[in-house]
Amino acid sequence: MTASPSVLITGASTGIGAAYAERFARRGHDLVLVARDVARMEALGARLRQETGVALDIIQADLTKADELATVETRLRDDARIGILVNNAGTAIGGSFVEQSTDDVARLVALNTTALLRLASAIAPRLAAAGEGAIVNIGSVVGLAPEFGMTVYGATKAFVLFLSQGLSLELGPRGVYVQAVLPATTRTEIWGHVGADVNTLSNVMEVGDLVDAALVGFDRREAVTIPPLPDAGQWDALQAARQAMLPNYRNEHPAERYRTVA
Numbered sequence: 651m652t653a654s655p656s657v658l659i660t661g662a663s664t665g666i667g668a669a670y671a672e673r674f675a676r677r678g679h680d681l682v683l684v685a686r687d688v689a690r691m692e693a694l695g696a697r698l699r700q701e702t703g704v705a706l707d708i709i710q711a712d713l714t715k716a717d718e719l720a721t722v723e724t725r726l727r728d729d730a731r732i733g734i735l736v737n738n739a740g741t742a743i744g745g746s747f748v749e750q751s752t753d754d755v756a757r758l759v760a761l762n763t764t765a766l767l768r769l770a771s772a773i774a775p776r777l778a779a780a781g782e783g784a785i786v787n788i789g790s791v792v793g794l795a796p797e798f799g800m801t802v803y804g805a806t807k808a809f810v811l812f813l814s815q816g817l818s819l820e821l822g823p824r825g826v827y828v829q830a831v832l833p834a835t836t837r838t839e840i841w842g843h844v845g846a847d848v849n850t851l852s853n854v855m856e857v858g859d860l861v862d863a864a865l866v867g868f869d870r871r872e873a874v875t876i877p878p879l880p881d882a883g884q885w886d887a888l889q890a891a892r893q894a895m896l897p898n899y900r901n902e903h904p905a906e907r908y909r910t911v912a
Contacts (some may be wrong), residue, residue, distance in 0.1 A: 655733025655783065656705075658682040658726060660713065660769065663690035666836065667738040668790060669861040672698060674709060674734070680705040682720055682732060685739070686712050713765035714757055723772035733783040735773050737766045737810075740788065742803045755802045762806035767813065781825035786868065787814045791834045791876065795881050807832075809875070816871045827871055831864045836877040 657674045661667035663685035671681055675698040683691045695706045705895045711718040726732060740762045742755050770785050777783030792798050793807030814830035821828055836855045860877055867875030876885060
């Protein structure tokens with residue numbers, strides 16, 4: 651792997667993915683952009699080639715389609731130049747759980763979890779064997795907040811966080827850095843997918859600010875980066891409370907509070 655490995659970015663035609671492409675190009679990394687919208691990726695690619703001189707490939711792929719997802723998986727397995735994966739592709743749908751169609755929620759899960767998992771699985775063995783590289787998974791603060799009323803979307807993002815934390819524990823000792831990035835409300839096109847006008851929302855973070863913050867966390871090798879969270883101690887306290895429960899999961903008998911009175 652080179653000193654500046656290539657970066658494969660999914661959902662790279664717009665929003666967070668496009669911002670990652672620009673930032674990594676300016677750092678001197680060659681790019682592989684993956685998305686459905688070829689015209690947008692070609693426009694972005696032409697500009698980045700001209701402005702930064704990096705090499706750039708484009709893969710048109712709908713990651714909910716098995717054959718197109720497999721094309722990206724193969725590239726990640728076989729191209730030893732790719733040392734960083736940014737798993738950014740994702741979507742959301744509007745409405746409550748009882749209003750959402752089963753097919754719609756299944757497609758949401760396929761993109762937000764299955765595709766992300768398969769791409770991580772495709773690259774991780776090669777990175778672990780090389781003893782270097784990085785996997786960046788874009789989650790969401792919604793994955794920590796069932797109260798936000800985005801049940802299935804939040805569940806997929808909870809999966810992304812857990813997977814990232816587990817992979818960090820497994821792959822970190824083998825030299826592979828895994829980062830979960832948890833944005834809050836960010837100015838991307840995802841809001842149109844849920845029927846919301848982002849311009850009517852409050853406290854909206856700009857995409858460039860989000861990605862710049864995420865890259866500060868990346869450079870610090872944070873396992874979990876939450877750009878909107880002012881007090882890192884709150885996350886540390888949540889982790890400490892969770893870890894304090896771990897020894898109690900090993901009890902042979904039910905807790906006293908669950909035992910029936912004879």
